[in-house]
Amino acid sequence: MSTPVPIAYSFTPTDVGRARLGRIRTPHGELDTPQFMPVGTQATVKALTPGDLRGAGATMILANTYHLNLRPTAERVARLGGLHRFMSWEGPILTDSGGFQVFSLADRRRVDDDGVTFVSHLDGSSHRLTPERAMEIQALLGSDVAMVLDQLVEPTLPQAEVAAAMERTHRWAERSLAARGRPDQAVFGIVQGGVDPELRRTSAAFVASLPFDGIAIGGLSVGESKAEMAATLEVVGGVLSGDPRPRYLMGVGSPVDFFAAVELGVDLFDCVLPTRVARTGQVWTDAGRLNLRNSALQDDPGPIDPACGCEACTSHSRAYLAHLFRARELLAYRLATIHNVTWTLELMRRLRAALADRTFGELRARVEGAFSRPAARSR
RNA sequence: GGGUAGGUUGAGCAGGUGGUGAGCUCCGCUGACUGUAGAUCAGCCGUCUUUCGACUGUGGGGGUUCGAUUCCCUCCCUGCCCA
Numbered sequence A: 001m002s003t004p005v006p007i008a009y010s011f012t013p014t015d016v017g018r019a020r021l022g023r024i025r026t027p028h029g030e031l032d033t034p035q036f037m038p039v040g041t042q043a044t045v046k047a048l049t050p051g052d053l054r055g056a057g058a059t060m061i062l063a064n065t066y067h068l069n070l071r072p073t074a075e076r077v078a079r080l081g082g083l084h085r086f087m088s089w090e091g092p093i094l095t096d097s098g099g100f101q102v103f104s105l106a107d108r109r110r111v112d113d114d115g116v117t118f119v120s121h122l123d124g125s126s127h128r129l130t131p132e133r134a135m136e137i138q139a140l141l142g143s144d145v146a147m148v149l150d151q152l153v154e155p156t157l158p159q160a161e162v163a164a165a166m167e168r169t170h171r172w173a174e175r176s177l178a179a180r181g182r183p184d185q186a187v188f189g190i191v192q193g194g195v196d197p198e199l200r201r202t203s204a205a206f207v208a209s210l211p212f213d214g215i216a217i218g219g220l221s222v223g224e225s226k227a228e229m230a231a232t233l234e235v236v237g238g239v240l241s242g243d244p245r246p247r248y249l250m251g252v253g254s255p256v257d258f259f260a261a262v263e264l265g266v267d268l269f270d271c272v273l274p275t276r277v278a279r280t281g282q283v284w285t286d287a288g289r290l291n292l293r294n295s296a297l298q299d300d301p302g303p304i305d306p307a308c309g310c311e312a313c314t315s316h317s318r319a320y321l322a323h324l325f326r327a328r329e330l331l332a333y334r335l336a337t338i339h340n341v342t343w344t345l346e347l348m349r350r351l352r353a354a355l356a357d358r359t360f361g362e363l364r365a366r367v368e369g370a371f372s373r374p375a376a377r378s379r
Numbered sequence B: 001g002g003g004u005a006g007g008u009u010g011a012g013c014a015g016g017u018g019g020u021g022a023g024c025u026c027c028g029c030u031g032a033c034u035g036u037a038g039a040u041c042a043g044c045c046g047u048c049u050u051u052c053g054a055c056u057g058u059g060g061g062g063g064u065u066c067g068a069u070u071c072c073c074u075c076c077c078u079g080c081c082c083a
Helices: A050-055 A065-070 A074-079 A083-087 A099-104 A131-141 A159-178 A197-208 A226-239 A255-263 A273-279 A295-299 A311-315 A318-326 A330-356 A360-372
Strands: A008-013 A020-026 A029-033 A035-038 A061-064 A093-096 A109-111 A116-119 A126-129 A145-147 A186-191 A214-217 A247-249 A268-271 A282-285 A288-291
Touching: A020 A330, A029 A035, A035 A061, A035 A330, A050 A330, A061 A065, A065 A074, A065 A093, A065 A126, A065 A131, A074 A131, A083 A093, A093 A131, A099 A109, A126 A131, A131 A145, A131 A159, A159 A186, A159 A197, A186 A197, A197 A214, A197 A226, A214 A226, A226 A255, A255 A330, A255 A360, A273 A282, A273 A330, A282 A330, A288 A360, A295 A318, A311 A330, A318 A330, A330 A360
Parallel strands: A035 A268, A061 A093, A093 A145, A145 A186, A186 A214, A214 A247, A247 A268
Antiparallel strands: A008 A020, A020 A029, A109 A116, A116 A126, A282 A288
């Protein structure tokens, strides 16, 4: 009887920088990389059913330790059969550790060397999250990939503070590995270090030295420039260049960001952007951004994107979507989200195809051209 | 016909009992959003002006007054009550 392997992976290099094509196998299924994972913080990708997600082409999705432990609690999810059964998503799930909430809920928490104490945004109650408890929660949730608790900071902080958060993240990484709860769950470490190349080099080397199943790059897309993000990915990619494990860029990104990061060696992405902007009326198309609330669209009988095969594009007009958003009808959020997730995952499929047939540069130029303009007003 | 309460910028309101009414909420217009405290947030929303600022505006007309949204007269419109 063999020891269960949490994940298996294989990557093949391409002729585009450090970009590589790959496949990752998890206990709940396989995915091709580079790949994008829609975010379902509270055990739901907002506005979508699992059927919608499958229809949009989603393979792996995210959920969140902090939010699910506050409500409905990890123990309850475990009693109900684990996260997959609880939310009826049979595909792979990656759970974030709550590290991002250390950053986004900065005025509601206190960090010390042992962990983080949050004041719940729901009822004001106090909640303690340590590296060990974050691993325990994720083991209870039963995700395919667990993330270590980390501390990300504003890139503008003094170097000493960025370094301190990085070193704390490193100590937490070791403790997380010591506390890993189940053999069928992969654990990814997280590289920190702000936008300081030396710190990033140190952090990448340290995290890579530990027996993680994958390496995540955190602390980016939090206010730094595109150039700083690219420079940071370049440094980290250099350290990891011989490493066979999956590389996951946390919290990215926009259509343009994918291309820059893939070229620098990233395999996995997650981001709230496609789902969040969809709920406020912004949809992504081959012609760039489009705001469905713009008054001109009220008379536009065409689809959001004529090249898209999603339900919103095959069955409904821009005029109808514009009406739904104006009327604040719930269907607006669902259709716009279906479109953005479908379009984004299709973009990743096209990106992989372009890597395979050496047209990455052309696809990248087309997407960058379309998304450099503020918004596509009409067809 | 009599009485009564009203008529404020698209809508709904606030305010103002002789001394600078452009204030709020909707609606509308535009933008932002990157490991989701987000179906959220921000700006604009009388006219002219990029800004500063200027001008106009309290149902119509007239009167009193240095000055009227406020006081007086008259007309119009709306709600309610009585005939």
